[in-house]
Amino acid sequence: MRALLTILAVLATTVARADGCPPAPDHSVALAGLVAQIQSAGSETEARQISNRMWEYWADAPDEPAQDLLDRGMERRAAYDFLAAYQAFDRLVAYCPHFAEGYNQRAFVSYLRQDFPAALTDLDRALELSPDHIAALSGRALTLMGLRRLDEARRDMARALALNPWLPERGLAGPGGPLAPPGEDI
Structure with missing residues (x-):
């Protein structure tokens, strides 16, 4: 019986990774340290530098194809080509469904397009995968504000x-x- 359970666990892992994307890097310890640093930052300039370091971790994709999709989507978004950005993030989410930043970035594009329901769905998934993702939390608060759900927005902004x-x-x-x-x- 124990051997059967082991085989089933291996099969479940294989099926979960059938998408081809390796697990996202675990930067939780480093991010927790940066959160502690930013909470005691003495200036906005210092906090911005710490925040930039957080983004380096959040934007660290599981592998090169995922990184290429993330980078391409962010470049297209910066160029206001929201359709191409959304398509890149959509492919990223399909390829790496366990990578929080794919959902967070796709949500940002949806937010910019004022598609608040789509943004909220992606932000909820990003936060399932990375509960203390500060950018996703503040993005969720802004999205809820866009949906005029102010009490929920206040709670998320307070948490962020x-x-x-x-x-x-x-x-x-x-x-x-x-x-x-x-x-x-x-």
Whole structure:
């Protein structure tokens, strides 16, 4: 019986990796260290440098084909070619369904296209795969704001700000901002 369970576990692993994409690199320890650093950063400049280091980890794809798709999608998005960017991220997600950044980037394109429901679906998946992905959390808050689901947006922004108090979007949750606690908004 034990041998049968071992065989079934190996088969399940093989099926899970049948997409051809290796597991995403595990940068959780390094990212946790960067979160601790950014929480104690003394300036916005210092926090931005730490945030850039976080992005290096988030954007580290599982293999070269995945990295090429990620880079191509980001280049196309930067050039405002949202269709080509979306298509690259769509291929990335199909190839590497366990890579959080593929979903996060596709969500960003959907957000820019104001397709908030599609963005929310991808952000939820990114956060399933990487629960403390600060950019996905703040993106989810912005998406929920676009959907006028302000209470949920406030919760997600508060969680993102707890991880990174220097987020550029922090003003949205400040006094007078649309995500300020009820009674402190406009």
